[in-house]
Amino acid sequence: TDVTPTPEPVPVRPLFACTHERYRWLMHHPDARTDADSAWLRDYRRGEEYADLKDLYAAEGIE
Structure with a gap:
């Protein structure tokens, strides 16, 4: 049985x-x-734009 982990695919850029x-x-x-x-x-x-949305990004955890 092959136990080599398969790499995660790179997400397709939208x-x-x-x-x-x-x-x-x-x-x-x-x-x-x-x-x-x-x-x-x-x-x-x-x-x-970032300054305007900074609080939203912080709430989403992506600041």
Whole structure:
């Protein structure tokens, strides 16, 4: 019997309708982030939209 664990599949990256959907997906799928995603996250967290939604993200546990 083969007991070799199978790796978890990388989630399929969806098309995002808005930036907060992208943020949520990236926060829930850190292993799927690219270098470009990491740069985007840094910029997003400095912006007004993030400031406006920060409490919501905190409530969701994805701050």
